Amino acid sequence: MEPAKGVFLEASKDFTSFRKMALKMKPKLRIKEKDYFFIGIYKGYLYGLSDGNLLKYLVVTNTGDIVKDVNITVRVTGLHNLLFQAWHLKEDIKGTLNGNIKFRENTIPLYIEAIEKYLKAIELLIHPNLQKVQQYKEDLKMLKEICYVNPRKRKKLSYNTEELKIRLYWSFNAILERKVYTEEDLMNFIRSFDENGDFNVNDEEWKDLFKKYWIHY
Incomplete structure (x- = not known):
């Protein structure tokens, strides 16, 4: 922003x-x-x-x-929500690797799953090549193992957490700093999370969001 x-x-x-x-x-x-x-x-x-x-x-x-067109608004809102969550995950990755975030064990799989879905979207939208995909898999495995370690001990690990942070930061910045998304890009983004994903303006969740935040609801 x-x-x-x-x-x-x-x-x-x-x-x-x-x-x-x-x-x-x-x-x-x-x-x-x-x-x-x-x-x-x-x-x-x-x-x-x-x-x-x-x-x-x-x-x-x-x-x-x-x-004031609701169909256009719902798509722009959807892009904002995806990027807002990406920003939060990027900051969480930084906190994790700096040893500032302590996880409950039952939340780690959900955290890693969310990052994995964004990396899938990044791969699809920014740089679709097998080398990057393999690197992402290794980075996620490393990040997951780090999450289970006590924050005070993370910096003593043999992993190069700084390089890992740079790689993941670069990937998330690639979608956050992108200047233009087409409608096709947006749908690919959505379907990285849900292959049947779409925008239904009659969905109650969207209606609640509009009612609360959209100026022209």
Whole structure:
């Protein structure tokens, strides 16, 4: 996320204030040759620092027009949610390898599974080659073993945790810093998690999300 500027700041001005700031998601979603952007309204503090608490959001075009189409909005929202989770996992990987996170044993498989699904998406979207796939498998095995070790002892392991962190960080940054996603990219992203995945705007989970956060619900 980055501060909204220009037409994006203008589009969100009615929803911001001294304690509410607008941030724009860096990647944009391209649907039928038109670009769409996610603008989040966050709780802010003095000097414009946000604590990451999303209050509301809107979707706008590259000319600053606010989008009210629910089918477009659900796709842009979906991309934001995927990237938001990717960012959290990237930070968790950093904390794990730095010895700052202690896991309950029953949560480790779920954590590794989530990372594995993102690496599958990264492989599909960014660099589909067998060498990377094999490296990912080895990295995941190493990360899983590290998770079971007491945080205080992780830095004493024979693993090169710094190299592992760099490799996994680079992979997650590749999707977080990507400038444009097409609708096909997005569907491939979704189906890395669920081969039958799609966006059903009548789904109750989407309705609840819209009701809570979408400005034009």
